[in-house]
Amino acid sequence: MPELPELESIAAKLTESLVGKTINKVQVLNHIILYGTTVEQFENKLPENTFSSFRADGKFLIASLTNNLEIVINPMLTGRIRIAGKPRKPIKEDAISIVIDERSLWYSDRKRMGRVYLIEKGNYKEVADFYGRGPSALDPDLTLEIFKTRIKRHNGQIKNVLRNQKFIKGIGNAYADEILLFAGILPFRRRATLTSEEIQKLYDAMRTVLTKFKDILMKRPLNEIALEKRDFLMVHGKHNGICPLCGNRVSEITANRFKTNFCQTCQK
Numbered sequence: 479m480p481e482l483p484e485l486e487s488i489a490a491k492l493t494e495s496l497v498g499k500t501i502n503k504v505q506v507l508n509h510i511i512l513y514g515t516t517v518e519q520f521e522n523k524l525p526e527n528t529f530s531s532f533r534a535d536g537k538f539l540i541a542s543l544t545n546n547l548e549i550v551i552n553p554m555l556t557g558r559i560r561i562a563g564k565p566r567k568p569i570k571e572d573a574i575s576i577v578i579d580e581r582s583l584w585y586s587d588r589k590r591m592g593r594v595y596l597i598e599k600g601n602y603k604e605v606a607d608f609y610g611r612g613p614s615a616l617d618p619d620l621t622l623e624i625f626k627t628r629i630k631r632h633n634g635q636i637k638n639v640l641r642n643q644k645f646i647k648g649i650g651n652a653y654a655d656e657i658l659l660f661a662g663i664l665p666f667r668r669r670a671t672l673t674s675e676e677i678q679k680l681y682d683a684m685r686t687v688l689t690k691f692k693d694i695l696m697k698r699p700l701n702e703i704a705l706e707k708r709d710f711l712m713v714h715g716k717h718n719g720i721c722p723l724c725g726n727r728v729s730e731i732t733a734n735r736f737k738t739n740f741c742q743t744c745q746k
């Protein structure tokens with residue numbers, strides 16, 4: 479599941495390659511991921527328009543076009559965005575192909591749970607779960623003070639609070655584990671039991687971990703980011719692995735099909 483560091487890197491890569499480029503042809507290969515628009519509208523409204531910007535908004539990607547339209551993508555679990563340098567045939571997972579000169583932009587989705595919207599610019603009420611979210615985890619205006627005030631409104635296990643987009647947007651299952659290892663806090667701790675010092679550690683860990691991972695991803699090409707080979711993770715997905723901070727074994731618990739990894743030595 480792409481999280482904020484992936485989406486911000488993908489937006490930066492697409493900006494570099496596609497801003498100012500004009501769409502030649504659009505093909506919807508699987509309509510199940512389209513929302514609020516028909517295949518015909520999606521295929522006909524886009525050609526001859528030019529990409530003016532790409533940006534990440536939490537776990538959404540927004541592509542703006544010069545004709546006042548926006549494509550909003552919520553990739554959910556398995557949505558992937560790639561660019562092909564030369565024409566290629568679609569594969570089973572492909573859902574949308576956008577041809578731009580000699581290149582093409584592909585949206586693929588193995589589980590087809592992602593959502594792609596075509597909206598009038600800024601009309602985000604068409605987009606499910608867009609409004610009501612908190613500030614971005616990397617928003618420069620999200621100070622420690624604001625973080626401390628906002629977190630008080632959310633109860634329950636701290637990992638669930640971090641993943642709750644209404645608290646802060648952009649953090650998912652994998653990076654929540656990484657942030658909590660770095661902060662030294664067990665994922666199952668109730669938010670209300672955290673001390674003021676621990677909340678500060680959590681804030682610092684959130685900024686450090688997400689910035690570090692984004693810097694790593696920014697050095698990779700777009701198609702590599704899409705593969706989500708997160709070889710830089712310290713604890714998530716490392717069941718029976720070794721905690722890089724203390725050398726002890728990493729623990730794992732599965733709940734609601736989501737895995738949580740943590741270190742019983744480093745996290746209290």
Ligand SMILES: [Zn+2]
Binds near residue numbers: 721724742743
């Ligand atoms: Zn450890």
